[in-house]
Amino acid sequence: MYQPWTVKHKPKSLKEVVGNKEAIQKLVEWVKSWNWGPPPKRAAFIYGPPGVGKTVTVEALANDFNMELIEKNASDYRTEENVKRFAGLASQYGSLFGKKRIILFDELDGLTGTADKGGVKAITEIVKVAQCPIVLIANNAYDPRFSFLRNYCLLIEFKKPAVNEVLSHLKAICLKEGIQAEESALSFIARRSEGDIRSAVIDLQALSQGKKKLTYDDVAWLGYRDRQENIFTVLKMIMYGKTCDGAKRAASMADVDADMLFEWIYENVPNHFTDPHDLARAMDALSLADVYRGRIRRSQDWSFTRYVVDLMTAGVAMARAGSKPSGWTPFHFPARVQMLSRSKEERSLQLEIGHKIKRKCHISAIRASKEIIPYLKIIFKNNPKMAAGIAKWLDLTPEMIEYLAENKERAEEIKALIGG
């Protein structure tokens, strides 16, 4: 029978919960304090990113303390009335069967404006007079909707566990499932999850189901593929979007951040907007989006982000008038991003060489790196003897020689000539 490993290997006890030891300790002490009557803060508000073990912790806590857990989450409607029905349960610490009880309101972010009208208010009322521990869970406790509720809560932050902690959890699961996994494969999954244990476990199951062995190749390839598929769908929705809303919605589906999505769009626009007018319009939309990014940087006012997103998605989509989709055109990974990391190192090396030139040639290091280096490259490529002479004269390091020669063998030849 198929059972998700997130359920099957869920921690039963707090000891098994991955990471967040301090936060858990804080929670435990708070629950223990209930033994002497209601503490000043009658609710604990646990917050943190998805998949770091917030809900699991509360379940394990109830288990360890042998408490009855009563849970409400976003799948229930949480209108004022709905919530009020809990008021009775919360008015007693002990239940009918003698167990102490704990009430959990999970996924508070999911409270929507209209459907769950008054929900937060009703929860606040319950918390104020609660006679048993109440735990609230949300991704962001600092949402303005919770500002009043927060006053009555002990805030407990859950952080993303370290890669190592996720890794050892995955190892434990593999051991139980009898899977021989390469360390590099598991650490790839752990790293990719970025601290989201739930997604790491889901990935592990998806990749190793029905296998006894898990290699790095299995993992790296699949992981790459599903990320790519996601971005391709998003790009298609943006570049061929018929409505502004559709294009904007696509952006929220992307599992890359806004800056990276921008790069993807910028890279691929010219291949998909073949009509020169369309291309100019699409590029102008990106240019304006970028202007807003500049304004955000300077003003530090992140609310402008909405215009960046509008322009880079809807702005691009609406640029299409004459261009027809010409068969299937593939999407490419942003070449600029690939180049950027490489060229950063290169530029700093260029400047170092520039400083060497400056000492000898009465020219600024900046100008030397732009104006002299191209000639040096030609010389180093063609004439090892002359190159060796210049390298010695300028006192270049082996790394610099390799850079200028653009070829390992040639660089060795030059270095040998200097030595001899």
Next chain:
Amino acid sequence: MSFEMWAEKYRPKTLDDMVNQKEIVERLKSFVKAKNVPHCIFAGPPGTGKTTAALCLARDLYGENYRDYIMELNASDERGIDVVRETVKTFARVKAIGEIPFKIMILDEADNMTADAQQALRRTMERYTETCRFILCANYSGKIIEPIQSRCAPFRFTHLPRDEHDKYLQYIAKREGLTLLGDALDAIFEVCGGDLRRAINTLQAAASLGKPIDSKIVYSIAGRANPADVQKMIETAMKGNFIEARKQLREMIQKYGVAGSDIIRQIHTEIFRLEIPEPWKIKLAEIVGEIDYRLVEGADEEIQLSALLARLVEAAYEMKNAKRV
């Protein structure tokens, strides 16, 4: 063949060695004779001998140990106000020992100094005139603030005349044992435009191939050595190939670190040289201006300039259609 940078090896050592800028050299010689030098501005395009003239003047004035009496600062590398406040001031206020009572501060690429630094410099120049004279080298004297200009004797350097240029390169070729074929010098002059440093570098890079040098070699070297080939990029865009033009732009910015502001300035110049209907030139200039403004607002250089390229592609397309009608 010798194995150092020829541009340095063949840099004139004394004012007498200098082949060009005759009038300037004569005036500088009179300073040496009088053993007195005013503050100077040497203005002119790159590779015309500004730094060389300053160094020659110093050597003629102080003799072989001239290095003890001068300081060279490069404003492109050290252009902030702190440099003026500390390095420059410390150097300027200490008296020179010897026959000549002042030292010389050579500020190279001074037009790259910030306005603040120039303001600070103005005071320093005034206060320490007794102990230090300044020579400011700049491509454009207009970028030097008025108060400094008014304190300096101006010298305007111009490109080498063609025959001087040829004579100099032929001299180097002879000393290095190179063979220059027919139109090689024409080609060097064409691609370097009288910038002697570039001309000598081109000559040396061409010589590194170990073959007789002809115009073909020169052009191929120039093509590889000038990453900021804005003209070529514009041509590519006007032919309708946006992706290739963007690639060239990316190379310039990322690989060679050319500043966006430099690229857009060159694009602006090139626009008016294009063979397109006159009204289009001003239309394109306005687009360039808009993009320039966005750059000033702090946007990403490549994104903005490639948006500009897309507009060029569009403009070329419209011009082509208009012709057909």
